[in-house]
Amino acid sequence: MATFEKATFTDQTIEVDGNLYEDCKFNNCTLVYRGGDVPQFYDCKFKGGDVKLEGGATRTAEYLSRLNRAGLSLGVENVISRVKGGQIPNRMRPPGPDAVNVGKHYGRLAAYIGVLLFVAFVIMGFFWFAYLTNPNTTLADSEDVRPLSEQIPLDIMPALPDNLAEAYDSIYAEQYDQLASYAWINQDAGVAQIPVDDAIALILERGMPSPVSGEE
Amino acid sequence: MLTNLKNNRLMVLLLALALVGLAACDNMVDQPKLDQPYGESEVFGTAARNILPEAVPVGFEREDELFHFGTVDGQLADELPIELTEEVFTRGRHLYEQLCSPCHGMSGYGNGVLSEEGFPQPASYHTDYLRGVQLGSIYQTITYGQGAMYSYGSRIPQVEDRWAIVAYIRALQLSQFANYDALPEEFQASVDNSDSDGE
């Protein structure tokens, strides 16, 4: 266990097992590790250089390689990722057995869904049949052929004439007549009725009539 | 260490992941906020601020007072904001006969078909009072309604159309109250030849 402080190594091959290096510089050096006590480096600087494994260290790497070839590649990859991540494995398990083969369950699932749908349709069929045969809900022809205004008892309905269209037509005819004719309103006062078209023409010619007197 | 290319790629990847991971930070979601419109707010009273009484929606500025409200300086005005042409009267008559005649009658006597059937009968246009009322007042009655008559503003959304009806109503009033002496001769002759005698 050698300790090196503030030392500089240049172009050297250094066996590092079990050594402590503090504030050292390594320029273009080859570090050799044999599997002994892990060397410790504090505040050291490395420029160029390389690392070599020998002895037990090499054997460890070769062991991993053999495991890999023997079929334990997953376990080996696990070790490698732990090493790269800065953690040393003590005990590791390869991943578990393959995921459940879902394929063989699809058939069962489809069967379940099919049964469920069939039951749903049967129940729906019952309700639909009940709806169809229920006299209250079917669109069957009503026996009452009276107009709705008579079927629905409304006290507030006004007394309409039997033929509304005729009644309205005669009212309109009367009023249109008045709108298009000349007449005396009050002969003594000199007030006359003129067709509205004439009134429009007068307004366009003379402007709006002044209030009350009816004069322009 | 920075000269080692593979280290750099790892750093860049970690940085990218860290940036993505920032998106998971949802601290700003949990912050005090006014998310209830009627919740209390120290500054505003309620979270949803009240609209100022002077606020007007875009397109509803209504700057022309006479045109939109029939008033000048707040007083009902007896003038038309639109130019009087024959098209105005035609439009006014068309709309009147559609919208107003059911209650007011074709000539404005208030004897529309609806009033025959139980609807409250409107006042006849042909009274001194209504002949003397301002044009702006007629406009406001159309726009805002009066008494049993509800507002027709939404049914006649174009303001020009309302003024056209106002003009036509004046024509109706004149047609039922023409000063005989002021009429042109041919009109006078027609009145003379009519069968009515006038009460």
Added chain:
Amino acid sequence: METVTNKFFDDEIVYVDNNAFIGCSFSEVTLVYTGGVLPEFTNCQFDSVALRFEDTASKTLKFLSDLPDLGFSGALDDVVQSIRAGTVE
């Protein structure tokens, strides 16, 4: 080197140093390597096998894991590459 043939290892800890396993089955087994004479595996089956390292082997892994911090990830990658390719030493 001890040769073990057609043995079925079940739920036990096996120290693999200096052993040649031929046609063996390992189920729920922990393989431990200490860094000694390299074991050989020929035609073996593995099921739920854990790997454990002691002594020299564990120190080696520790040393290797330190390399990136020193700036020698390239060297580490070379070792990993050789393990995967089967070209160690």
